[in-house]
Amino acid sequence: MTTEAFRHDLERAKRDSTAQILFKSARLLNESAIAILRRRTGESRLRATHTALFPHIDLEGTRLTELAARMGISKQAVGQLVEEMVGMGFLERVPDPRDGRAKLVRFSEEGRLGLFAGLAFLGELETRLTERLGPSRMQAFHESLTLLLDMLEHDPSLFEGL
């Protein structure tokens, strides 16, 4: 293959690759979300790892070991994250009445407010996206994305032979 042909392929791939656009969009969106959350909560120590913790914490509280299992990392690592979030006032540890060894990690009052702010942000972002894409395209986009995630999670044949 000539260099020219190769270059053409390369440029086309760069311009067209859905995966590439997906990566970049996710990265930009994530960065914006963190920046906005930091500003709204006034908590500059907040990092992406902390927000990754949020969706795994049940409202009634979740044990450290359970969190570690859900996130796929060691309980020591989760422990440190939780400790930092407690320091910021977003989480609290309460004894688990069902087990004297265990503690439940749950949102503090302030943490619930922060969570609300985050959800409000995601909701507002979605609204603005819908305004620009139009409702039907937005719905189609959401459905396709959901399907993609489902395939990534549950369809090993997607990568078969690669």
Added chain:
Amino acid sequence: MTTEAFRHDLERAKRDSTAQILFKSARLLNESAIAILRRRTGESRLRATHTALFPHIDLEGTRLTELAARMGISKQAVGQLVEEMVGMGFLERVPDPRDGRAKLVRFSEEGRLGLFAGLAFLGELETRLTERLGPSRMQAFHESLTLLLDMLEHDPSLFEGL
């Protein structure tokens, strides 16, 4: 707001948030891509940061300083990444004929093959996605994603007031 109402909001937000699905999809896709690239190239030292380097390297070669500017990090940091890629045999440094101080970082023969494998992977993935979504939904998905990225990059009003 009652706890029940809050829980309902939370579950709904978790299930519905396009942003959340986007994050998760991007992360899974990225992990799979790295794993596959590692396997195909037989290079276990390959990390995500290395692949992040790829799209910034022009075929004719790119100076370290230019790479650093494009990636938004220090040239020393890029230098280390490049050094590792040279060690793996994917990149090479050649003197820049237009400037005796400068060197051009470019793909080695092996690196070009690796790049091909990567592009082939993305292409194949896209094909399989299209098979499952159908051509029209795939095209709509791609367009919406492109629009989203464009907004994230060039439309500051998207986050106005958040």
Added chain:
DNA sequence: CTATTTAGTAAACCACTCTTGACTATCTTC
């Protein structure tokens, strides 16, 4: 020609994220 800027390198250092191993306290099982 000299002074300044620029390309790249070298070394020290730092924050972050995660791991391993050891330990205490409590629970469960038999």
Added chain:
DNA sequence: GAAGATAGTCAAGAGTGGTTTACTAAATAG
């Protein structure tokens, strides 16, 4: 009630992904 499993903590440390400061060699402006 003893033995083993489990929840959480503590301490040390490894790997990653950067930064800053200082340097050299070459280019460029005056």
